[in-house]
Amino acid sequence: MNPIKPTLAVSGSFVVVALALILGGCSSDDSSDVPSAAGSELPSSPANDQALPGRIAFTSERDGNREIYVTEPDGTQTRLTDDPADDSQPSWSPDGSQILFSSDRDGDFDLYVMNADGGEVTAVTDTSSGEGFPAWSPDGTQIAFVADTPGNPELYVMNADGTDPRRLTRSPAADLAPDWSPDGTLIAFDRDESGTNFEIFVVGIDGGGLTRLTDTPVSDQSPVWSPDGSRIAFFSDRDGSFDVFTMGPDGSDVIAVTTDPADDVAPAWSADGTSLAFVSTRDGNEEIYRMAADGTAPTRVTNDPADDSDPDVALAP
Numbered sequence: 001m002n003p004i005k006p007t008l009a010v011s012g013s014f015v016v017v018a019l020a021l022i023l024g025g026c027s028s029d030d031s032s033d034v035p036s037a038a039g040s041e042l043p044s045s046p047a048n049d050q051a052l053p054g055r056i057a058f059t060s061e062r063d064g065n066r067e068i069y070v071t072e073p074d075g076t077q078t079r080l081t082d083d084p085a086d087d088s089q090p091s092w093s094p095d096g097s098q099i100l101f102s103s104d105r106d107g108d109f110d111l112y113v114m115n116a117d118g119g120e121v122t123a124v125t126d127t128s129s130g131e132g133f134p135a136w137s138p139d140g141t142q143i144a145f146v147a148d149t150p151g152n153p154e155l156y157v158m159n160a161d162g163t164d165p166r167r168l169t170r171s172p173a174a175d176l177a178p179d180w181s182p183d184g185t186l187i188a189f190d191r192d193e194s195g196t197n198f199e200i201f202v203v204g205i206d207g208g209g210l211t212r213l214t215d216t217p218v219s220d221q222s223p224v225w226s227p228d229g230s231r232i233a234f235f236s237d238r239d240g241s242f243d244v245f246t247m248g249p250d251g252s253d254v255i256a257v258t259t260d261p262a263d264d265v266a267p268a269w270s271a272d273g274t275s276l277a278f279v280s281t282r283d284g285n286e287e288i289y290r291m292a293a294d295g296t297a298p299t300r301v302t303n304d305p306a307d308d309s310d311p312d313v314a315l316a317p
Contacts, residue, residue, distance in 0.1 A: 054270055055314040056277050057090035057099055058288050062306035068101055071301055080118030089310050091134045096316035100134040124162040135178050144178040144187050155189055157205055168207040179224045188223035213251030222266055226273045233267040244278050257295040268311045277311040
């Protein structure tokens, strides 16, 4: 299978980084002996009456273009944005009161924040270059994001109100998908080493201490820290199809969480660290699922002919 790559959408002179899951191609011959957390088979379970582990914000194309929705613990789904532009990549504030997202509603991709009910949308950035992949710091005072610098995606951090942007990475490769460690001292991200080989790194919030965590001939992407900082979830095609894995914060002890022949990508932890939301094609198109952190009891959360992606689970009620 071809690796899942970030879509690079041209907006003016900028190559905007907008996460889209491009699934398809042929099977990979690369494999590794990675232990499985849940055995060799996982049933693709339909939705049931069990409450979700928290509110899940996600992106969907079900109304004709990419908009942001939220699923409540009881399964109720609500559309939060309604704009002819592209709204995607939602990120909950630590207290659950606001959602960051990326949108080109003003021409270039910028970052916006809205209340959890979709109200009071405010621009956080307003540049001609474009920004994406927003992620709140654990204390809610800072935002990590990706911006073109120029023509090459790099990681930045800024205050939550959009002031004082600071560049963290300087690489000829594309640096994408930042996620904060629970103590707020490190940011995990993936780097496109060659256009087909993504690897996972961590960097300090001052830009120092760059450390590579994965080193495989295939793609390891979208790292997300567990709430207690003991594990990092990510997805990889190291076993052929894309599956969800976890590893220790130093890159050791890699465990396969899903082993489905379909593609399982874009993991997001629940607030208590006992479950993961993720995107899967196991029912024919991209839908949001949830499962226990060990890969058991996978359950479909969304069910729509259009693609649903970019899940983020609220860490507060």
